[in-house]
Amino acid sequence: MKDMNAILAGFxxxxxxFMGKVIAYAGLFDNREVSWxxxxxxxxxxxxxxxxxxISDEPICSPLVNNPNALIVxxxxxxxxxxxxxxxxxxxxxxxxxxxxxxxxxxxxxxYVPATALAEENGLKGLANIILMGKxxxxxxxxxxxxxxxxxxxxxxxxxxxxxxxxxxxxxxxINA
Numbered sequence: 001m002k003d004m005n006a007i008l009a010g011f012x013x014x015x016x017x018f019m020g021k022v023i024a025y026a027g028l029f030d031n032r033e034v035s036w037x038x039x040x041x042x043x044x045x046x047x048x049x050x051x052x053x054x055i056s057d058e059p060i061c062s063p064l065v066n067n068p069n070a071l072i073v074x075x076x077x078x079x080x081x082x083x084x085x086x087x088x089x090x091x092x093x094x095x096x097x098x099x100x101x102x103x104x105x106x107x108x109x110x111x112y113v114p115a116t117a118l119a120e121e122n123g124l125k126g127l128a129n130i131i132l133m134g135k136x137x138x139x140x141x142x143x144x145x146x147x148x149x150x151x152x153x154x155x156x157x158x159x160x161x162x163x164x165x166x167x168x169x170x171x172x173x174x175i176n177a
Contacts, residue, residue, distance in 0.1 A: 009050035010074030015129035035063035134174020
């Protein structure tokens with residue numbers, strides 16, 4: 001995908017904003033134009049959270065994504081809110097552990113990834129978001145594994161650097177899901 005205009009959405013506490021930040025930084029490491037625009041409810045956990053992420057070779061006019069060509073959803077309210085906004089030809093990546101609804105549109109490609117279950121099964125609790133991001137890497141090619149490794153090394157704070165291998169494992173699971 002040449003230009004990616006993505007919306008990532010779910011509940012607060014699922015790592016939606018972190019996932020968006022990682023994707024944006026990966027674009028920076030690849031010397032591309034990027035924007036990251038977080039949006040969240042007033043609740044600390046359990047409220048809605050979403051972010052718009054744009055990666056392009058051209059300057060980005062607006063960081064707000066109204067009609068994404070890529071969508072990751074981690075809860076049913078987000079699925080219902082954003083599914084009809086995806087442009088024809090776009091992709092949707094759904095955490096099928098948490099959302100049992102199917103995409104009814106035939107002009108977009110849907111990927112059902114049981115990310116929350118895969119995270120639990122592989123001892124990666126809390127990394128369902130990174131599994132979904134790995135799937136997005138596989139279907140959009142927004143960055144390489146090498147870029148992702150560098151990005152995680154940059155973004156994850158020094159006292160949590162020991163979590164980089166687990167995050168890369170989650171990326172790999174997503175790529176292969």
